[in-house]
Amino acid sequence: MLIRPKEGILDPQGQAVERALPALGFEGVESVHVGRLVELEVADPGRVGEMCEQLLTNPLVEDYEVQVEDGAAA
Amino acid sequence: MRFGVVRFPGSCDEVDALLACRRFGDAEVVWHRERDLHAVDAVILPGGFSYGDYLRVGAIARFSPVMEAVTDFARSGGPVLGICNGFQVLCEAGLLPGALLPNTGLRFLCRQVDVRVANPDTPFTRACARDERLSLPVKHGAGRFYAPDGALDELEANGQIALRYAEGHNPNGSVRDAAGVSNEAGNVLGLMPHPEHATDGLTGSTDGGKLFGSVVEHAVERAAVAA
Numbered sequence: 001m002l003i004r005p006k007e008g009i010l011d012p013q014g015q016a017v018e019r020a021l022p023a024l025g026f027e028g029v030e031s032v033h034v035g036r037l038v039e040l041e042v043a044d045p046g047r048v049g050e051m052c053e054q055l056l057t058n059p060l061v062e063d064y065e066v067q068v069e070d071g072a073a074a
Numbered sequence: 075m076r077f078g079v080v081r082f083p084g085s086c087d088e089v090d091a092l093l094a095c096r097r098f099g100d101a102e103v104v105w106h107r108e109r110d111l112h113a114v115d116a117v118i119l120p121g122g123f124s125y126g127d128y129l130r131v132g133a134i135a136r137f138s139p140v141m142e143a144v145t146d147f148a149r150s151g152g153p154v155l156g157i158c159n160g161f162q163v164l165c166e167a168g169l170l171p172g173a174l175l176p177n178t179g180l181r182f183l184c185r186q187v188d189v190r191v192a193n194p195d196t197p198f199t200r201a202c203a204r205d206e207r208l209s210l211p212v213k214h215g216a217g218r219f220y221a222p223d224g225a226l227d228e229l230e231a232n233g234q235i236a237l238r239y240a241e242g243h244n245p246n247g248s249v250r251d252a253a254g255v256s257n258e259a260g261n262v263l264g265l266m267p268h269p270e271h272a273t274d275g276l277t278g279s280t281d282g283g284k285l286f287g288s289v290v291e292h293a294v295e296r297a298a299v300a301a
Contacts, residue, residue: 010175010218010247012177012247055129060222
């Protein structure tokens with residue numbers, strides 16, 4: 001699950017990173033946002049959306065995106 | 075009149091909360107695994123870092139067994155006060171509107187601030203005058219209250235933003251200077267400043283005592299009505 005601050009909500013962490021990059025010579029960087037990554041193994045990926053809504057994200061302030069990879073972990 | 079102060083793993087202000095409550099009434103600790111509130115008259119969710127604030131502040135504590143009892147108590151009109159982490163837990167539990175995000179300045183803040191009583195008609199502020207200034211300490215990393223604009227208009231119209239940071243005192247970027255927010259019925263209040271740390275002259279302000287005194291007044295009245 002990729003969890004991001006909702007668009008339009010002040011993201012001071014993203015802003016701090018955006019300001020820090022030019023200080024190292026990385027120019028032309030904009031729209032930096034910092035979110036979270038949650039990895040898990042699950043038998044039924046159909047319920048992952050519910051997990052996101054009820055615990056893994058706060059839907060008021062965060063958006064999420066689910067990426068599913070098939071097969072057992074290596 | 076008896077307060078119950080909930081102790082989560084990672085709570086750290088429950089002892090000060092107990093001491094503050096005991097200046098005004100009786101108080102006992104309620105462990106977070108308990109499903110029963112011991113028939114207390116008011117519940118305090120104290121400050122701290124429940125469950126290490128893992129995932130998001132207050133996100134895990136919300137699922138503690140005691141929270142079911144706290145939710146039932148709140149729904150039946152019982153006064154519930156969430157301080158700092160307690161405020162965050164109440165928002166995550168859906169007992170209060172909005173969310174608390176990392177401070178705009180990204181730094182953990184520890185300082186004395188002034189708040190104004192915007193609504194003196196709640197069980198927690200009834201001993202205060204409208205616009206009264208209270209000096210209270212804040213100490214938090216995620217105290218930026220947020221709610222969408224439409225919701226904020228409603229909160230303001232209902233008097234649910236009961237406490238506001240005084241001009242120039244908003245330490246964390248909270249929208250509309252909201253320092254303390256209640257539910258619609260007014261019996262659940264969360265605030266980021268710490269009234270329990272402001273009840274003894276030794277540490278400066280005693281303004282926080284007004285909140286505890288208010289709750290006692292309210293609880294005594296509520297018990298009399300029920301009797």
